[in-house]
Amino acid sequence: MPADHPPLPRGTFRIGRIAGSPVLVSGSWFLIAGLIAVLMAPRVDQVQPGLGGLKYVVGVAFAIALYLAVLLHEASHALVARRFGFTVHSITLHFLGGATSIEGEARRPRQEFWIAVVGPITSIAVGAGALALWFGTPDGLLRLVVEGLAGANLMIGVLNLVPGLPLDGGRVLKAGVWAITGRVHTGTAVAAWTGRGIAVAVGVWALWSSRHGAVVNPLILLVIALFLWSGASQALAVAGVTRQFSDIVATDLARRALTVPDDLPLAEAMRRAREADAGSIVTTTADGSPVGVVDETAARAVPADRAPWIAVSTVARTLEPGLTLPVGISGTELLDTVRSTPASEYVLLEADGRVYGVLSAADLIRAVRR
Numbered sequence: 001m002p003a004d005h006p007p008l009p010r011g012t013f014r015i016g017r018i019a020g021s022p023v024l025v026s027g028s029w030f031l032i033a034g035l036i037a038v039l040m041a042p043r044v045d046q047v048q049p050g051l052g053g054l055k056y057v058v059g060v061a062f063a064i065a066l067y068l069a070v071l072l073h074e075a076s077h078a079l080v081a082r083r084f085g086f087t088v089h090s091i092t093l094h095f096l097g098g099a100t101s102i103e104g105e106a107r108r109p110r111q112e113f114w115i116a117v118v119g120p121i122t123s124i125a126v127g128a129g130a131l132a133l134w135f136g137t138p139d140g141l142l143r144l145v146v147e148g149l150a151g152a153n154l155m156i157g158v159l160n161l162v163p164g165l166p167l168d169g170g171r172v173l174k175a176g177v178w179a180i181t182g183r184v185h186t187g188t189a190v191a192a193w194t195g196r197g198i199a200v201a202v203g204v205w206a207l208w209s210s211r212h213g214a215v216v217n218p219l220i221l222l223v224i225a226l227f228l229w230s231g232a233s234q235a236l237a238v239a240g241v242t243r244q245f246s247d248i249v250a251t252d253l254a255r256r257a258l259t260v261p262d263d264l265p266l267a268e269a270m271r272r273a274r275e276a277d278a279g280s281i282v283t284t285t286a287d288g289s290p291v292g293v294v295d296e297t298a299a300r301a302v303p304a305d306r307a308p309w310i311a312v313s314t315v316a317r318t319l320e321p322g323l324t325l326p327v328g329i330s331g332t333e334l335l336d337t338v339r340s341t342p343a344s345e346y347v348l349l350e351a352d353g354r355v356y357g358v359l360s361a362a363d364l365i366r367a368v369r370r
C-alpha cells in the first residue's frame with residue numbers, strides 16, 4: 001500500500017493535507033456542527049430576524065470556522081513535532097476537538113514541552129486576533145461569528161493549559177516533572193493522576209449542576225469528565241508498558257564480538273571466535289573501522305571444506321545505517337530503532353566508534369517476551 005494512502009480509521013474521511021499531514025474528519029463532527037447550528041439559531045434570530053431556515057446556515061458556517069481554528073491548533077503541534085524529527089501520521093477532527101497522531105515519544109522534556117505548549121499558544125493567539133477584529137466589526141451576523149470565534153479560541157487555549165493528561169497542559173506538567181526528576185515515567189504518572197483528579201472534579205461538577213441549575217449542561221460536563229478519565233487512564237497504561245520495556249538495555253543483552261579484517265578466510269575467523277569465546281563476528285576494513293556483521297545462519301550454512309577458501313565478508317551483512325546502535329540505547333527507543341530496520345544482528349558502537357558487542361534480534365525478542 002503506498003505510504004501516503006494508509007487505511008483510514010473507521011468513520012473518518014480525508015479532507016486534505018496541512019503541514020504535510022493528511023487531515024481526517026470524523027463523522028461525529030457533523031453531529032457537533034448540527035448541534036452548534038441549533039444552539040446558535042436563537043442568537044442569530046436576535047441579531048438578524050426573519051432569516052427563516054437560513055439562520056441554521058450561520059451556525060454551520062461558524063462550526064466550520066471554529067474547526068478551522070482547531071485545525072490550526074493541531075497543525076501547530078504537528079509542525080513542532082516535525083521540526084524535532086518526528087513523523088506525523090495524521091490530524092483528525094472529531095466532536096471534542098482534534099487530535100494529532102505523532103509516531104514515537106519525545107526523547108527530551110524540552111521536546112515534550114514545546115510540542116504540547118504550542119497548541120494552546122496558537123489558540124490563544126487566534127482568539128486574541130478575533131477579539132481585536134471584533135472591536136472593528138459593525139453589529140450584525142459577522143460580528144456574532146467573530147465574537148464566537150474569539151470566545152471559543154480563548155477558551156480552548158486556556159482550558160487546554162489545565163495541567164492534567166490528556167490535555168496539552170498535562171503534557172507541559174509531564175515535561176516539567178520529567179525535567180526535574182530525570183524520569184519520564186514519573187512525569188507521566190504525576191500528569192495522568194492529576195488528569196484523573198480533574199476528571200473526577202468535572203464529574204462532581206456535573207452532578208452538582210444537575211441538582212442546582214446549571215451554567216454548563218451537566219450532560220456535556222459528564223462527557224468531558226469521561227473523556228478526561230479515559231485519556232488519563234490510557235496515558236497511565238502506556239506509561240506502564242514503556243516502563244517495562246525500559247528495563248531492556250542493549251548492553252545487558254550484547255554478545256561479545258570479535259573483530260576481524262573482512263578479507264580473512266571464514267574458517268580462520270570462526271576458529272578465532274571460538275578461541276576468544278565470542279558470540280559474534282564483526283568485520284573491519286584495513287584501518288579497523290567496522291563494515292559488516294557476520295550472519296550466523298549464513299556462516300553455518302557454508303560447508304566445512306569451503307570455509308577456508310571464502311572471505312568472511314561473503315557471509316557478513318554490510319553495516320548500513322540502522323544496523324549500528326549507540327551503546328547506551330535502551331527501552332522503547334531501542335525497540336523503535338530495531339523495528340524500523342529489521343535484521344538478525346546489530347552492532348553496538350561506543351562513542352569513539354569502537355565495537356562494544358553485537359545485539360542479536362533473537363536475544364532481544366526473548367527479553368521482550370520475558
Ligand SMILES: [Zn+2]
Pocket residue numbers: 073074077119120160168
Ligand atoms: Zn492541543
